[in-house]
Amino acid sequence: MNIRPLQDRVLVKRIVEEEKTKGGIIIPDTAKEKPMEGEVIAVGPG
Template identity: 75%
Template sequence: MKFRPLHDRVVVRRVEEEAKTAGGIIIPDTAQEKPSQGEVIAVGPGARGDDGKVIAPDVKTGDRVIFGKWSGTEVKIDGEDLLIMKESDI
């Protein structure tokens, strides 16, 4: 898969959380929420500041990140469910 997001956009693959609690209780699929952590797959070159210069993003490919529950837009690329979001949503 070869693609590059624009500006300050970041492509994230969700990382599935454990289906079992620390106490050993198994959580059924119907009660689990979508995970709010993931791995950065691709990063844009950065946003433009007020002076017109590009501000490099703080995250890089391979970083593990936490994001808000409603952050990003879900997309399917090469059959894989991914999220595209602004760096500020992370």
Template identity: 80%
Template sequence: MKFRPLHDRIVVRRVSSEEKTKGGIIIPDTAKEKPQEGEVIAVGPGARNDQGQILALDVKVGDRVLFGKWSGTEIKIDGEELLIMKEADIMGVIEAQAAEKKAA
């Protein structure tokens, strides 16, 4: 990807939601809600404080994050739908995925 976000902005790819419920019912595309979970694709260098120093971001490329339903701006880069949002729009990083990767 040839896109670099500025300041405290983050590029996120939504994680696809499941097509079936636990009971085996198939959910049609029209009834699906957009997932509120995604993978960080790119991060900016960080925001500047009052002294002009850059404050590094808490998230990094590859993190799985949760964000608000209406967070970010939807864009299309190279035919792929992505979200650009500020770090403040992210509610948290999902740590379970990181723990499973370390165990493998």
């Protein structure tokens, strides 16, 4: 499927964080911060 945003819109795919640390500690959802990074998938023509 080809998605093309309208105007000045941007389509961003969220980068998923790992469920546990390198040391093997599992991080619960309540302790995770919201992701601040993503991958730009498409940009509108505006």
